[in-house]
Amino acid sequence: MIKKILFFLLSILLTSFLVGAQTTIVNLMWLSSVEMPVTLMIFISSLFQDFFMLSLSPALGMLPIPLLPTLILLGFLIGFPVAWLALKWVKIEKKYAYGIAGAAALFFIVYLTPVIFFGADMLAGARTPLGKVSLIICGYVGGHFMGSKLNKTE
């Protein structure tokens, strides 16, 4: 059980890191396109800063917890039990079922946030269709990680 909880938390952290990395890449690609001096050092430091700020730092003016991992946690808390139930009837490998559940969780986060904020995407990387797809893939990877770890433990 402890192992499962650990994998669950790791899957959230992995997804959160990937979402942060996607944000970093989207921002730096644009900055580079307008001839800002984006170097490898700036890329690495931005990557770490985004991971720290998005995944480990409390959100300003809201609950004293990191917002992105909390959103992902809520998404996975719904998605993963659904995947677990679905596996009782559908013959599919665990890693794929959990991957789809992770993707679905990110799908809802990415598409519901603008509904709350009058059309505004709070994740900079979610402002384009390609960006939205890549964030959903991040969710898939997180879920896939969880599913594959469950396969090994059971």
Added chain:
Amino acid sequence: MKILKQISLITITYFLCFSLFANHHEESYKLEVIAEDLSFPWGIAFISNEEILITEKTGELRLISQGVLLPEPISGVPESLFKGQGGLEGIVLHPNFKDNQYIYLSFSETDQSNKKLNTLRVIRGKLEGTSLTDVETIFRASPSRKTANHYGAKMVFLKDGTLLITSGDGFNYREEAQKLDNHFGKIIRVNDDGTIPQDNPFTETPGAKPEIWSYGHRNLQGIVINSDGSVVYEHEHGPRGGDELNIIQKGRNYGWPAITYGIDYNGALISPFKEKEGMEQPVKYWVPSIAPSGMTFYDGDLFPNWKGSLFISALVPGDVRRLSLEGSNVVAEEILFNKIGRIRNIVSAPDGSLVMVTDSNKGKLYRVTPK
């Protein structure tokens, strides 16, 4: 024992002086509510000291006459989109208002060709009694946006009779602020009838919108000129930190979002850069944010000590910042009026008093006069 007495005496004298100074400071002005129950008041314009026009974000233009808020709003005002940060917002009188009765209003409106989209529109109309007539469109931001955030929507007339309009970046479209083919994150300059002045900086630039006066802005909610009209001050909301006060010059790039002192609301970097050649630096910036919502350049006589200061209303935590200027430098900042909540706007009245409104569905209009 003697030393103890001396210490006690010094301490008492210190606290007496301090409390006298504090009282003097507190009592140098008084706040008086001159109207209340305003529905998200936003813009303020003085016809005279006794007649004040106020826009309500919910879509109505109200008139306060002889200290009384008229129950009926001004008729003939076009419908606006009250959603998110949008609604009926900016208001400014034509410099020759007494002769032509023109007022200018800025507001968000639904795009009629695609109802999922909306945009910023500026109109002018003649104020005849309590009706707005001869309404004509002066400016419409292009392209339309899907978000209901960051409209800007402040206006000021320059001494040459042209009108500056602030047009926000629409939140989702921040990178567009660095391009000249759209109105996101720009200051627009038009003639009083909406035509484009020939001396605008990008009229000859292929693909550029000819109305653009400056670019690289975020959500600009304050724009004023100094007393002789030689300096244009503008302030804009940063994201999480990085609110800016800028001096606006023709054709300049103010950097957003390539350079910024703020980070995204979720904590992510928007840009690791804070300066770049060819991009203007703010004359002042705030980290953490104060959410600057309105501004006035004080040139009145009621408060001689405040003459030549900029007053900036702030939504967070809810106060007014008085900035003392020396040339273009901000040399001091004083926090005032911090007990009345979120302040949406502040303007100087013709008699030299200051007038401000609070940001609420039961907004209040305050007048500040010497005690």
